Amino acid sequence: MWVFAYGSLIWRPGFDHAGQHRALLRGFHRSFCLWSHRYRGTPEQPGLVLGLDRGGACHGVAFRVPGREAAEVLRYLDDRELPDGAEVVYHRRLVPVRVLDMPGTVVPAVAYVVNRACRNYVPKLDPAKAAAVIAQGIGQMGANRDYLLNTLGHLTQLGVRDAGLERIAALLPAAQGAA
Structure with a gap:
């Protein structure tokens, strides 16, 4: 089984795996949505x-x-991404992912895709607004x-540039207590 990570799963997968590879998924993009x-x-001060x-x-x-570990990993991921009693914000899907260090290899990978029908979905948020929300969210x-910064840092370590995340990070106000 393959799992596609695009956010915190990159730097905090929480499950054992036999390998990790840079990968490309076409037809979807990463978004603070x-x-x-x-x-x-929090309900009073939402984040993204x-x-x-x-x-x-x-x-x-x-x-x-x-x-042999696939069922356990799927249970873990569903608990993490689709918690019981909460609104369904993601749909688990199998998506075709190109494994970049294995030329010509495309694998079906489990990915959690945004549920556009959920009330928490916020499409096309202005980067300045996203930065203001992210700066305050805890x-x-x-x-x-x-x-945001962990995701961006780990993408950079992988040699991946994400202009959208970089723009939001550049718009963050200076951290409190920073000199």
Whole structure:
């Protein structure tokens, strides 16, 4: 089984895997398109989280999971991305992912794609507005700013540029307490 990571799964997968590879998914792009009222914000001060939205292309990581561990990894990922009792913000899908260090190799990978029908979906948010929200958001998983910067930093380590995330990061106000 393969799992496509485009956000925090890149730097905090939370499951064992037999390999990780740079990968490309066509037909979707990475976007701060979901309000977060728990993980990266609160109901009073929402944050934003990433989703795979329609259109474009997305570079990320494809994790290879041994077949004997696939069911356990899917349970873990569903618990993480589709928590019981919460609004369904993602749909689990199999998507064709090109494994970039294995020329000509395209694999079906599990990916969590944004549910455009959920009330937390916010399409085409202006980068300045996204930066202002991200600068203020703090939730159960920590600061929204850290989520953005960790994702951007790990993409950079992979040799991936994401102009949209870079633009939002450049618009963040200076961190409080910074000199």
